[in-house]
Amino acid sequence: MMRRTPARPVLDEGILGLDGTITQHDSCVHLLNRTACDSWRAVEDLWVTGAIGSRECRQRQWDLIPSRDEQELRRIVREVPLDPRLSALVQSLRTAGVAIVVLSDGYGFYAEEVCEAQELALISNHIDWQDWSVKFPAISASCECPGCGTCKPVAIRAAQSDGRTTVLVGDGASDRRSAAVADKVFAKDRPTFRWDVRRREQRPGPSMAHATEIRNVEHEIKHDQVDRHVTRSAPGDRGYESGADP
Numbered sequence: 001m002m003r004r005t006p007a008r009p010v011l012d013e014g015i016l017g018l019d020g021t022i023t024q025h026d027s028c029v030h031l032l033n034r035t036a037c038d039s040w041r042a043v044e045d046l047w048v049t050g051a052i053g054s055r056e057c058r059q060r061q062w063d064l065i066p067s068r069d070e071q072e073l074r075r076i077v078r079e080v081p082l083d084p085r086l087s088a089l090v091q092s093l094r095t096a097g098v099a100i101v102v103l104s105d106g107y108g109f110y111a112e113e114v115c116e117a118q119e120l121a122l123i124s125n126h127i128d129w130q131d132w133s134v135k136f137p138a139i140s141a142s143c144e145c146p147g148c149g150t151c152k153p154v155a156i157r158a159a160q161s162d163g164r165t166t167v168l169v170g171d172g173a174s175d176r177r178s179a180a181v182a183d184k185v186f187a188k189d190r191p192t193f194r195w196d197v198r199r200r201e202q203r204p205g206p207s208m209a210h211a212t213e214i215r216n217v218e219h220e221i222k223h224d225q226v227d228r229h230v231t232r233s234a235p236g237d238r239g240y241e242s243g244a245d246p
Contacts, residue, residue: 019106021169027080027110028061034076036064053147054105058125059134062107070129077110090118105150107134125149145177152178 019026032040040061047057067073083089093100104111104124115122126135136149143151156166156178168175168182179185 019104022083022086022102022114023110024081024083027077028106030080031073031076031107032061032065034079035067035073036061039064050146053145055134055136055139055147055149058105058107058149062127062132062134068132074109074113078113080110082114087118090120101155103150103152103155105148105152123150123155153181156181 019028043052043057043060043064046052047054052060065073090100101121101123102111102115104122106125108122108124108126111122111124112126114120123138126137127133128135134149138150140151140154143154145151145153152175156168159166160181160183165184166182167184167186168178169186170178
């Protein structure tokens with residue numbers, strides 16, 4: 001069964017993610033496109049430019065979805081395919097002794113399904129279907145991000161303090177601050193994200209590799225004998241369509 005990890009996770013497990021990395025497309029973008037037409041994009045622009053934080057962005061965009069049918073929304077996000085190499089990657093990392101936790105700053109319900117199927121732990125936002133609101137159980141008091149829901153840098157730093165080497169695989173705006181603290185960064189095929197990571201390399205590290213496919217990540221990590229804490233981005237991480245980051 002999937003284990004939902006609290007804001008201060010047990011760090012004998014690594015961290016992975018989903019949207020645009022484990023999934024082939026961003027599930028939140030897909031959901032909003034299918035249900036809210038273009039009305040969500042103005043809110044997205046405010047978040048991308050830093051005018052609002054991701055918590056406010058997630059809730060405001062969620063409120064734009066007219067449907068109140070949980071099963072319909074679940075069917076829509078399931079239209080977003082997973083990377084076909086996901087299961088092989090998870091198995092290879094486990095065989096190599098790499099523990100895995102999924103980080104998501106999205107809505108969480110697709111991430112929950114994927115993680116349960118793969119038996120992966122998860123740190124994410126969460127939809128309360130009773131009052132139809134977005135909950136943020138992973139907010140951190142030490143978070144330096146402006147109003148984020150799930151603070152990925154906090155999880156990475158906690159892993160590093162536990163003596164682990166951290167690896168970020170990302171492609172979205174919610175991965176930018178994570179890239180500044182991770183020991184190694186795999187940037188998915190999003191040119192502006194790769195540029196943003198390079199711009200942040202004002203201090204020693206992180207090193208960066210261009211990973212267009214999951215198998216590139218699997219190959220490098222599997223042959224590296226360092227104990228790793230693997231980080232990626234998950235369903236609902238903005239930036240898949242956003243011109244500022246994907």
